[in-house]
Amino acid sequence: MADTAENLDTLPLDSLHRELGARMVPFAGYTMPIQYEGIIAEHQWTRTSAGLFDVSHMGQILFDRDADAPLEAILPGDLTGLAENAIRYSMLLNDQGGILDDLMVTRRANDLYMVVNGATKHDDIADMKARLPAGTRLDYRPDWALLALQGPKAVDVLERLAPGAAALSFMRAGPLTIDGVEAWVSRSGYTGEDGYEISIPADAAEKVARRLLAQPEVKPIGLGARDSLRLEAGLPLYGHDLTPEITPVEAALSFAISKRRKAEGGFAGAERVLGQLLNGPERKRVGLRIDGRQPVREGATVVVNGATVGNVTSGGHGPALNAPIAMAYVPAALAADGTRLQVEVRGKLLDATVVPMPFFPKNYVRQGGKA
CATH class of the missing domain: 3.30.1360.120 (Probable tRNA modification gtpase trme; domain 1)
Known part of the structure; x- marks a missing residue:
């Protein structure tokens, strides 16, 4: 609607x-x-x-503490190994390994606390209710x-x-x-x-x-x-940089799949996702720095030697950088840092370079000091 x-x-x-x-x-x-x-x-x-x-607008959901194992059947994250009061970033995957949503899970003293995206929360809840064992508590708040x-x-x-x-x-x-x-x-x-x-x-x-x-x-x-x-910060936005057609490996989110889950599998779409981890994906999410001052927006095409090879999924002006930046999906062969590409904006080709993300340094405070 x-x-x-x-x-x-x-x-x-x-x-x-x-x-x-x-x-x-x-x-x-x-x-x-x-x-x-x-x-x-x-x-x-x-x-x-x-x-x-x-x-x-985000969806806040509670599960019982022992829902970690059932949730691991649809999420690639390690929840059974999650310490109390620790937070884990993960993704809700479909049977093809595509991302239905990205989310956060925290183990609390008496339950598991999940935060999902606002635009997808009702679909997420319906999907989880359909795939989790009957009787699993799912308390939307x-x-x-x-x-x-x-x-x-x-x-x-x-x-x-x-x-x-x-x-x-x-x-x-x-x-x-x-x-x-x-x-x-x-x-x-x-x-x-x-x-x-x-x-x-x-x-x-x-x-x-x-x-x-x-x-x-x-x-x-x-x-x-x-x-x-x-x-x-190079953080993807669901519905733009992440969709049901994109896997965690393609989205450069493989860090969210723990060593145990990579070894054991057992999550939705594991065969495809683990195959991509082993052999590499055909496409990857990359960061782009755009030459000049003109920003590029979602939907712009990425071009190499006159041929369309990918598309921009997020883009705009980076105020702290005072420069235009973007995220795009391109063939894996073109995803190396320093690769020169072009982006088409209203019939005009703008030169761009694949660069590492984040574009601006993150300032998270981890145990022992700044990230």
């Missing part, structure tokens, strides 16, 4: 976004803020201070909001309001209290910056958001800067 004013849901912070002057747009079935002050300004603020994102506090000063802000936040390292989580509100806090995010994702009851979201926004380091940030930040 197309997003229209009649069928769009609203976020728990909808009135606050409007109060703050956000420009609202349809996204993932919701009316969401795309920008407040401006995308470039919000991008740079997040890179240097702390930005608050409302990502309550639309009564929870999700906020992301991202940027180098996020740790100072959250430690001030929720002592214990600084002790969490990247991809670790735990329960904290923010202004009297019990929260589940993960040191993770989608910007390439240090930061946190904060799960709280929807009816407490405005209280917590206002408390965070009252801190001098924090400003509200919209979807526009969220997209440019994740692009600079």
Whole structure:
């Protein structure tokens, strides 16, 4: 169904976004803020201070602790080996090894906590219910909001309001209290910056958001800067860089398949995925730096010697780089760093170079120091 004013849901912070002057747009079935002050300004603020994102459109799901083995039949990640309060990035795969969604799973004291993409959450839930053993608990929690506090000063802000936040390292989580509100806090995010994702009851979201926004380091940030930040960080966006036709190996996400899962298989599409790990895929997701100043967008074609060889899946201006960048799928033979290609934009060929990702250094704080 197309997003229209009649069928769009609203976020728990909808009135606050409007109060703050956000420009609202349809996204993932919701009316969401795309920008407040401006995308470039919000991008740079997040890179240097702390930005608050409302990502309550995401799907938050609970499973019993012993659902790890059944989930491993449809996810390629190692869940049975996941330590308590540790987070694992994984993907929901179809029987051909194509990506139905990418997601995060955390082992908590009494359950498994999963966060899936907002645009796919209802399809994900239906797919998992159909493929997991009968009686498997799958508890979707639309009564929870999700906020992301991202940027180098996020740790100072959250430690001030929720002592214990600084002790969490990247991809670790735990329960904290923010202004009297019990929260589940993960040191993770989608910007390439240090930061946190904060799960709280929807009816407490405005209280917590206002408390965070009252801190001098924090400003509200919209979807526009969220997209440019994740692009600079080389992070794929589902429905664009990831689809049911693309495998984890093609998407350069093989790191999410642990050594044990590579050896044992047993996940959806394992034969194809493991075959690609062994023999290499025919195509790969790569980063492109575009010569000149003109940005390229999703759908542009990649050209070599006049022949179309691939397509751009994400692209735009990188504000922190002050240069146009893109992600694309190209034949594996053309995926080496330094390969020169061209991208066609409205009949004009722009020169481009395959470069490593991330385009902008990630600033995750792992155990023992910065990433």
